[in-house]
Ligand SMILES: Nc1nc2c(ncn2[C@@H]2O[C@H](COP(=O)(O)OP(=O)(O)O)[C@@H](O)[C@H]2O)c(=O)[nH]1
């Protein structure tokens with residue numbers, strides 16, 4: 001799962017990336033377009049408990065990979081469009097996190113203007129998406145047939161020309177397939193992070209920004225990159241104290257991961273045994289057989305059935321045997337829709 005942290009220079013992307021991934025290089029480096037990759041393990045106490053219960057040799061958390069993508073200043077808003085390297089990096093992401101500068105950056109003359117950064121960024125995505133769609137429409141003029149694709153492209157272009165992103169547009173399965181080749185950016189889930197002055201955090205989202213995010217249907221989360229950086233370097237026990245002093249119950253890292261999960265409509269199912277206890281991220285609504293394919297393609301192919309017990313039930317029963325004896329273990333077929341926290345043992349045959 002790849003999520004891009006994007007935004008204008010000096011908004012705090014690298015600082016946030018470092019705080020979230022625990023990496024420390026390169027904060028403050030000016031305007032580098034090249035991406036850096038870092039993985040976050042999704043904290044999950046269920047994995048820890050299962051590791052204890054089943055005495056697993058390994059524990060493996062779900063992971064989200066973040067990339068740090070700088071939008072060049074000359075790229076955005078100046079009519080020049082986004083840099084092709086940046087566009088490519090964003091195309092490869094399943095979701096985008098837009099960092100908005102809400103603090104006074106001494107390196108930049110302009111005061112913070114997060115609401116207008118949000119508008120500019122969305123406009124850039126819209127302009128970027130129009131190019132391949134218009135090219136396609138032009139080429140299709142010489143062809144006949146393909147009426148459905150033609151209508152779809154007209155509909156997308158019309159929407160974008162009205163200044164509306166593709167996020168929230170309704171598409172059928174077939175339409176999604178037709179559009180997938182364009183790797184459009186404005187349809188990707190987008191989380192806005194307002195990077196605030198330490199003193200403003202965690203209150204004080206400007207009303208104009210809040211209204212605008214709401215109007216566009218975008219989730220908005222306040223963060224102070226500076227505080228998060230400081231927190232991420234503290235030992236675990238002190239982190240909790242620090243947060244309590246701030247009046248926050250969890251770190252931005254945890255809230256952020258939860259938001260990303262939400263935004264991507266992700267849940268985790270679990271597997272456990274001597275070898276490992278592990279969380280697997282999947283899209284909500286995934287059937288059992290497809291979920292099995294996350295573990296191994298052989299298990300998907302040879303799928304027979306899934307033995308499923310909810311995590312809470314298993315934590316009380318403390319073993320599969322007792323869960324079975326207590327009638328808590330269910331046998332499910334390939335179309336069963338996997339739920340968050342399902343502990344699954346796949347039966348398969350290759
Ligand atoms: N006061 C303050 N400074 C910050 C904050 N976040 C980042 N900075 C500073 O702003 C500058 C730019 O940050 P950086 O993460 O490199 O921005 P990027 O260009 O978006 O990657 C650096 O000097 C950071 O130390 C913040 O929350 N508060």
Ligand SMILES: [Mg+2]
Nearest residue numbers: 013014028029
């Ligand atoms: Mg940077």
